[in-house]
Amino acid sequence: MQIESLRIQNVRILDNIRITPGQTLNSIVGPNASGKTSFLEAIYILSRGRSFRTPRIHEVITNHKETLLVSAEGSNRNDRRMQTGIEKSRGRTCLKYNGFIVSKISQQAANLPVILITPESHSLVTGDPKRRRLWLDWALFHVEPSYLDHWRAYHRAYRQRNHLVQQGMKDSNQITGWERAMEQEATVITFLRKRFIEDLQGQFTLLAEETGPLQVQIELQQGWTDGTNLYEVLESSREADIQTGHTRHGIHRGDVVFKRDNRSMSRVCSRGEIKQFITILLIAQARLLSMRLGEYPLILFDDLASELDVNSRNLVITLLQGLHSQVFMTMTDIESTGTARVGEAVFHVEHGNIRKVVR
Ligand SMILES: Nc1ncnc2c1ncn2[C@@H]1O[C@H](COP(=O)(O)OP(=O)(O)OP(=O)(O)O)[C@@H](O)[C@H]1O
Numbered sequence: 001m002q003i004e005s006l007r008i009q010n011v012r013i014l015d016n017i018r019i020t021p022g023q024t025l026n027s028i029v030g031p032n033a034s035g036k037t038s039f040l041e042a043i044y045i046l047s048r049g050r051s052f053r054t055p056r057i058h059e060v061i062t063n064h065k066e067t068l069l070v071s072a073e074g075s076n077r078n079d080r081r082m083q084t085g086i087e088k089s090r091g092r093t094c095l096k097y098n099g100f101i102v103s104k105i106s107q108q109a110a111n112l113p114v115i116l117i118t119p120e121s122h123s124l125v126t127g128d129p130k131r132r133r134l135w136l137d138w139a140l141f142h143v144e145p146s147y148l149d150h151w152r153a154y155h156r157a158y159r160q161r162n163h164l165v166q167q168g169m170k171d172s173n174q175i176t177g178w179e180r181a182m183e184q185e186a187t188v189i190t191f192l193r194k195r196f197i198e199d200l201q202g203q204f205t206l207l208a209e210e211t212g213p214l215q216v217q218i219e220l221q222q223g224w225t226d227g228t229n230l231y232e233v234l235e236s237s238r239e240a241d242i243q244t245g246h247t248r249h250g251i252h253r254g255d256v257v258f259k260r261d262n263r264s265m266s267r268v269c270s271r272g273e274i275k276q277f278i279t280i281l282l283i284a285q286a287r288l289l290s291m292r293l294g295e296y297p298l299i300l301f302d303d304l305a306s307e308l309d310v311n312s313r314n315l316v317i318t319l320l321q322g323l324h325s326q327v328f329m330t331m332t333d334i335e336s337t338g339t340a341r342v343g344e345a346v347f348h349v350e351h352g353n354i355r356k357v358v359r
């Protein structure tokens, strides 16, 4: 995926900008509050239909304006041309890809895959399981075309079972049917999740060999006891689930654990180590995605310098350069990129205006 020209209107402080990005590494440099994160937010909105900072689009639209617009032209795999744009106002979204209206965000996310790294990505290690499940589901959805259908079918069955459990329903064909459906979908989803985690571990280990001694084990917790059958677990826990009012086993309780020396990273690693780990993990994810889809995702990297010392930054930039993805990374000063910057485009942002300073 390659954006060759980009237009942003009314995204926070960015009222009207047009740029022609470089093919590989693009540095977006500017002081605090100049519009750097807003710039990444705009590209993210074009891919996912929503902001990563707020679910309320009116907060993103420039004050006193009604509608935001982001559009891009470029090429995707096999050098096919792509033209896409999104217009959003309160309660209305119009999204187009190559002249056609796109009604499903999942379709657009596949058209224009992005991987986002922000200072908040830290929560992938330190946050709650819900955060990791969301990441895992999006990652899988990008690499496994059938994943979304199974995920939806599972959650339909899960909601129905929850409903029956809340009504105190213990023995009925209905609850048996939904539990069977949950088991069936959970089997496929867990198989896909496990395979993805194994592949990701493989890519991560390869990258970690290039970057130094960062040995991390990535483990999937499936959401119920390993080696047991989910239907049997659900059936035997009906009584207890009725007491708590919800279904306590299944892939909706799954999690991913990151361990170093057999101990959870969130308890033994420094903030900088976690940031470095997450960055390498997400680069490994991008590599996996490009191997499976033949398409390089865009990388949006907000605030490169946060928590990373100059050596770590250099290392990350070297990895990004080896990725063939188009990268947009923000920083407050160009020195943040250390010594590793070669051949990339640099943009200066000030009060919402963007100017290219290096080709
Ligand atoms: N809806 C809005 N309309 C106009 N301006 C807004 C809106 N929402 C936020 N802003 C302003 O946009 C400016 C740019 O914010 P942004 O988060 O993009 O800055 P930044 O360059 O990433 O800064 P930092 O280096 O501190 O992360 C801020 O001054 C912010 O207050």
Ligand SMILES: [Mg+2]
Residues within 6 Å of the ligand: 036, 037, 038, 302, 303
């Ligand atoms: Mg910012």
